[in-house]
Amino acid sequence: MSLNRLFRLISIALLMLFLALAVSLVWIEWNIYQSSTNTVPALKRFRLGLVAMEQVSAERGPANAFMGARDDERAVLYQRLQAARAASDAALADLRAALEKDSAQRNSGILEKVRIVQQTLGPARAAVDHVGQQAQGQRSHLYIVSAVNGMMDVIPMLVRITGELVGTVDLADPDLRDGLAGVRATASLREYAGQVGSRFTAPLITHNTLNPDEVIEIGRLYGRIELLRSLLGAQLAAYSSQPQFAQGLANLDKQYFDNGFQFIDYLLQVGLKSGDYGITPAELAARYVPQMKAILDLRDIILDDLMARAERRNLQARNFLVLVIGLTIVACLFFQLLMYMIRKRVVSPLVTATDLVVGLADGKLGQEIPAARYDDEIGGMMRALRVLKERILERNSLAREREALISQLQTSSNTDFLTGLLNRRAFFSYGEQQMGVAQRYRRNLSVVLFDIDHFKRINDSHGHLSGDAVLRGVAQIAAQLLRKVDVLARYGGEEFIVLLQETDIGKAEAVAQKLRVALEQKEFDVDGGQRIKISASFGVAALSEGHSLEQLIKLADTALYVAKERGRNRVEVSV
Ligand SMILES: Nc1nc2c(ncn2[C@@H]2O[C@H](COP(=O)(O)OP(=O)(O)OP(=O)(O)O)[C@@H](O)[C@H]2O)c(=O)[nH]1
Incomplete structure (x- = not known):
């Protein structure tokens, strides 16, 4: 009841x-x-x-x-x-x-x-x-x-x-x-x-x-x-x-x-x-x-x-x-008044407060909390409910902010600040997952590691900011050419890495060549209104049974080294 x-x-x-x-x-x-x-x-x-x-x-x-x-x-x-x-x-x-x-x-x-x-x-x-x-x-x-x-x-x-x-x-x-x-x-x-x-x-x-x-x-x-x-x-x-x-x-x-x-x-x-x-x-x-x-x-x-x-x-x-008779009438009226006061000042506010608390517990934060009309215990309860509602609203807003921050932090911890590509840590995280899948289902997986040639000269000749602009441009071109499933990351200073799923060594080499050509043909705007051209050297390696991700990258790095040795602006495949 x-x-x-x-x-x-x-x-x-x-x-x-x-x-x-x-x-x-x-x-x-x-x-x-x-x-x-x-x-x-x-x-x-x-x-x-x-x-x-x-x-x-x-x-x-x-x-x-x-x-x-x-x-x-x-x-x-x-x-x-x-x-x-x-x-x-x-x-x-x-x-x-x-x-x-x-x-x-x-x-x-x-x-x-x-x-x-x-x-x-x-x-x-x-x-x-x-x-x-x-x-x-x-x-x-x-x-x-x-x-x-x-x-x-x-x-x-x-x-x-x-x-x-x-x-x-x-x-x-x-x-x-x-x-x-x-x-x-x-x-x-x-x-x-x-x-x-x-x-x-x-x-x-x-x-x-x-x-x-x-x-x-x-x-x-x-x-x-x-x-x-x-x-x-x-x-x-x-x-x-x-x-x-x-x-x-x-x-x-x-x-x-x-x-x-x-x-x-x-x-x-x-x-x-x-x-x-x-x-x-x-x-x-x-x-x-x-x-x-x-x-x-x-x-x-x-x-x-x-x-x-x-x-x-x-x-x-x-x-x-x-x-x-007079006292009876007065007492009767007083009794009615008393009952009215108790209902108005105690029972009704209690019922309202109960509904409000249930509503707050159900997450109905839009409901209006009535203002405390009297400076009594019920008034205190209404004030406390207002505070409770405000606290819940604050807590919810803080929770939302925290979630946003967490997701922001997560994004920034995986992302390279300059190019917006995945960073080296994120690459390894994704790379390990892909390796696991490829090895388990015996699927092809290749790695392309490439490095901008004589990048130091660009820095030295045009300034560090120009070097940064070139790095951003290279990242953009590579990201445009690659598929969505390919994992592109900035591996070091002027060094980039690509993990290609379901890709054998031949196809990986072709991807590397396509990238090399695109970079070779591109003209980059640098400080002072000049436009410069660059090239990059590529090392390609494919996953063999028993390889780890580090070993695969090492093979690609060796191939890259060979490409540098053999005159740069070329693709070398690990054998
Ligand atoms: N602007 C800019 N320069 C960078 C960044 N990271 C590395 N570098 C520079 O890249 C240059 C790399 O130089 P090196 O390792 O000698 O290689 P290189 O000049 O490209 O020569 P090769 O690789 O042998 O063709 C260094 O001068 C670094 O300071 C970066 O984020 N921005």
Whole structure:
């Protein structure tokens, strides 16, 4: 697999992996944001549930007051009762509207429970009205207790409603659990505090002592109230150390437990002994109900804090989500840029460099080496490739020069500088080869050795340069007359030698004669514009079996000597 392809595959795999991680991270943050977005509306619905429960509880005060009304105050107290009923109806309607607005709650059982509360309130209120309409002395203990219980019986349904609503908040953000438990504790505390007051309604109206059931019930409520107070302290300590909670608890202790609860305690003592309470239910409500405000204040402190926390967490979750998305996009872009840079600055140049090196190894020296664009390792490699190419080019050119020199040297070492003919050394080299062939195949081979006559005189009379010109002229004439296969060489100063292949002594003599005549007839230009004539003497010898080249030349030389002796300008054959 090519490096480029491998890199592309790795890039895609890494990008996929990165995207999968990024998407899961964004998905997690999105879910946190979504659930934190649900927290605030869920808290609002929970608060509406609590308010509805509080209003229905609070309705018991005016109801009890109305049931204990004197004839002269009946109308006023009934008016107050109607106002309280309108307030609880409005709170229930608000809760219902909020639940209907939310698609998740619309089809849940909570709406149905609210409807049941609304339905149940009708008969309970009718029972209260019935007692309140009766003449003062006619109101029986049993009816009053039944009417009071009827109003209380609505509350467990509302407790379940708030319980379910708090569950939705808890689901959305479990970190708010301690605060929510604190809120529920205040709601229950408010309810039990109200109930303990309501337990005195019947005895107050009938001026009776408390019967055993009422004593037991009040005792049970005492226990619950005390328990809730200690639970509230523990939960708030776990929830927050902010001073407003400690302050709220202190107010609760001072207002409710020091004042309200003390008052109930006093009524209990009276109820156990004489039944001579000295107050009406309306007066009880007027004195007792305001003391419970501290419970509701504490509830609102916690609820406000929960709401603020939920909003803060929602904002944080949104900001974090935006940050994660932003960072993911930036990281994605950075990753792409990184991959692009690596491909552009490392992989592609490496592939190019590999092709170039392979090309150089194949001798493709015409290929262009790209210029180094960056001062990095790849740039260094490109520069090194350029140097490599230049070195190869230099080496090739040197090799060519060397070959030319070698061939030049070879030529010059075999050639006579003045005449351009083969020199004596080259003649022997060629001559030995020809001898070998001739002797092996028993072929004829002859040698003609000739020397210019009185050459010294030419030098002496016309100068050395003229002598050189004559030598060049003789060489030229001999070369023209001889065959290509004949080996002509300058043997010494003014002495020339010819090796004739496939030539017997007779034919060799004829060749010598032809040369002699040609030289005799030629006029040579010498210094001073003169033309001179020359002659040459020839010695001819043919190869016999067992002769060496030196012996053959020696025979020709002897014949030449004879020719000189016999008057020059003649051909003598070795015998
Ligand atoms: N110009 C010139 N002269 C050369 C060259 N080589 C040899 N000579 C001359 O050739 C002459 C040869 O002279 P000799 O050996 O006495 O022979 P010769 O004068 O030809 O007399 P014979 O051979 O007896 O006819 C000498 O003077 C050499 O200096 C050369 O390359 N150029």
